[in-house]
Amino acid sequence: MKNRLRELRERGSLTQEDLAARVGVSRQTIISLERGKYNPSLILAHKLARVFGLMIEDVFLLEDEKEDE
Amino acid sequence: MKNRLRELRERGSLTQEDLAARVGVSRQTIISLERGKYNPSLILAHKLARVFGLMIEDVFLLEDEKEDE
DNA sequence: ACATAATGTCAAGCTTGCTTTACATAATAA
DNA sequence: TTATTATGTAAAGCAAGCTTGACATTATGT
Numbered sequence: 001m002k003n004r005l006r007e008l009r010e011r012g013s014l015t016q017e018d019l020a021a022r023v024g025v026s027r028q029t030i031i032s033l034e035r036g037k038y039n040p041s042l043i044l045a046h047k048l049a050r051v052f053g054l055m056i057e058d059v060f061l062l063e064d065e066k067e068d069e
Numbered sequence: 070m071k072n073r074l075r076e077l078r079e080r081g082s083l084t085q086e087d088l089a090a091r092v093g094v095s096r097q098t099i100i101s102l103e104r105g106k107y108n109p110s111l112i113l114a115h116k117l118a119r120v121f122g123l124m125i126e127d128v129f130l131l132e133d134e135k136e137d138e
Numbered sequence: 139a140c141a142t143a144a145t146g147t148c149a150a151g152c153t154t155g156c157t158t159t160a161c162a163t164a165a166t167a168a
Numbered sequence: 169t170t171a172t173t174a175t176g177t178a179a180a181g182c183a184a185g186c187t188t189g190a191c192a193t194t195a196t197g198t
Contacts, residue, residue: 001112015175016176028158028176029155035176038155039110040156041108041109041184042070042110042111042131044111044155045111055124057125060115062112095187098186101185109185110185
């Protein structure tokens with residue numbers, strides 16, 4: 001699952017801990033997400049997208065998924 | 070988690086089983102989703118949105134989430 | 139009446155998202 | 169050096185997404 005989280009977070013000068021707090025998850029969850037380790041819940045994806053003022057599909061690159069690469 | 074799955078599925082004359090097969094989940098999962106029972110994974114939400122040619126946010130109504138009501 | 143298709147419920151269990159704790163590494167700064 | 173901040177890793181465990189199977193209900197059709 002590729003995504004633009006790291007890029008967007010750095011662009012907004014947020015730490016992983018800041019972002020985690022904003023969306024109500026642990027820092028570990030943000031780390032794993034940035035590294036493409038898993039498929040988040042829809043609600044979490046939505047909360048993250050809202051932090052950056054984007055649509056979910058603009059944050060998470062979802063076309064032709066196979067595995068996590 | 071409210072959504073328009075039932076409406077969209079019926080509009081497309083698909084059975085729950087058809088839809089389940091299209092997105093690779095069990096029929097039970099579609100039933101539970103239509104009844105707003107849970108928060109699907111992002112990939113599943115995306116596959117469902119694509120079946121209907123819509124954006125995720127057009128299928129799942131995500132603003133001001135509290136609990137499943 | 140009988141059959142079949144579509145939807146729904148319940149329950150047990152597997153899988154994985156997410157948490158928590160603890161520790162490691164690198165960067166910046168006094 | 170010492171301290172602090174930000175990031176990363178690993179492992180154990182909890183919680184929830186999703187599966188499977190069995191059975192009930194309603195509708196449609198012959």
